[in-house]
Amino acid sequence: MKLTWTRRLHPGNFRGRLTLWFGLLSLATVMSVGLYIGRIATQEIADFGGQALQVNARSVAGMLMTHGTERGKEVHLLQRILITMPGGLDNPALSELFTLRQQTYDEYAWVGVVDPSGTVRQASQGMLVGAKVAQQPWFQAALKGPYVGDMHKAVLRAKQTERREPEEHLNSVDLAMPILDERGRVRGVLATSADWSQATRALETMVTQNMAQRQAEVLLADLSGNIVYPRKHVGSLQVPQRQDPTAPFEVLRWNDGQDYLTSMVDLPAKDGMPWSWRIVSRQPLAG
Numbered sequence: 001m002k003l004t005w006t007r008r009l010h011p012g013n014f015r016g017r018l019t020l021w022f023g024l025l026s027l028a029t030v031m032s033v034g035l036y037i038g039r040i041a042t043q044e045i046a047d048f049g050g051q052a053l054q055v056n057a058r059s060v061a062g063m064l065m066t067h068g069t070e071r072g073k074e075v076h077l078l079q080r081i082l083i084t085m086p087g088g089l090d091n092p093a094l095s096e097l098f099t100l101r102q103q104t105y106d107e108y109a110w111v112g113v114v115d116p117s118g119t120v121r122q123a124s125q126g127m128l129v130g131a132k133v134a135q136q137p138w139f140q141a142a143l144k145g146p147y148v149g150d151m152h153k154a155v156l157r158a159k160q161t162e163r164r165e166p167e168e169h170l171n172s173v174d175l176a177m178p179i180l181d182e183r184g185r186v187r188g189v190l191a192t193s194a195d196w197s198q199a200t201r202a203l204e205t206m207v208t209q210n211m212a213q214r215q216a217e218v219l220l221a222d223l224s225g226n227i228v229y230p231r232k233h234v235g236s237l238q239v240p241q242r243q244d245p246t247a248p249f250e251v252l253r254w255n256d257g258q259d260y261l262t263s264m265v266d267l268p269a270k271d272g273m274p275w276s277w278r279i280v281s282r283q284p285l286a287g
Contacts, residue, residue, distance in 0.1 A: 050249030053263035053281035072273040098124035142176035149174035171196040216283040259285040
């Protein structure tokens with residue numbers, strides 16, 4: 001028994017075990033520090049990517065708001081002209097005014113006025129005059145106040161241009177507002193089909209080469225989360241619910257089954273025009 005106890009307390013054996021324990025402790029410390037640093041680096045990369053997405057989304061939102069504000073001001077101007085012009089909705093000068101406005105700037109596929117019953121009375125180039133549009137969403141909404149529709153295929157513009165432009169760029173947005181008399185009663189509705197092709201082309205240029213390499217996308221959605229641009233995602237992709245509406249960016253699971261670093265910016269109502277759109281920038285988490 002004495003020999004066995006002495007062997008356990010042998011200095012060489014004790015130093016070996018002590019060295020082994022210190023080695024294991026050092027290895028565990030290095031691994032822990034490495035994991036911690038790795039998590040910090042991963043978080044910093046995610047933060048940098050998220051901030052880049054946020055900046056891009058805000059830039060796109062600003063560009064669209066500038067474009068939309070210009071269209072909104074023009075519609076307001078036409079509305080004021082209609083209120084002061086004698087002869088009401090039957091004045092043939094209205095058709096000439098709308099046609100001149102359309103041909104001069106080529107930013108509207110159609111401009112017209114509709115009476116309270118829903119019949120088109122005057123329009124650019126006489127298009128749709130006499131047509132019944134009472135069931136159109138823009139007419140129903142504009143009887144109550146200014147209306148901004150979602151982006152959709154520009155059917156009228158496609159016919160006018162004979163499809164010289166790629167179909168992806170043939171986009172229109174319906175803008176409408178009521179025409180009121182001096183007592184505040186609705187005399188009719190001023191409606192336009194505004195060309196949004198220039199805006200969508202500019203939107204695409206916002207996706208830099210660096211973003212493309214990271215598979216980042218810029219999407220346009222309504223406030224219900226439905227994608228309205230680009231068309232390849234319409235009807236198939238849905239913007240997920242925000243977990244923290246105040247966060248500039250966050251990781252969200254999309255309905256395509258992948259996690260994306262996501263940033264969203266809503267376009268606010270401005271000059272009385274309810275821009276119910278949302279700019280969404282996303283990048284695959286594994287990208």
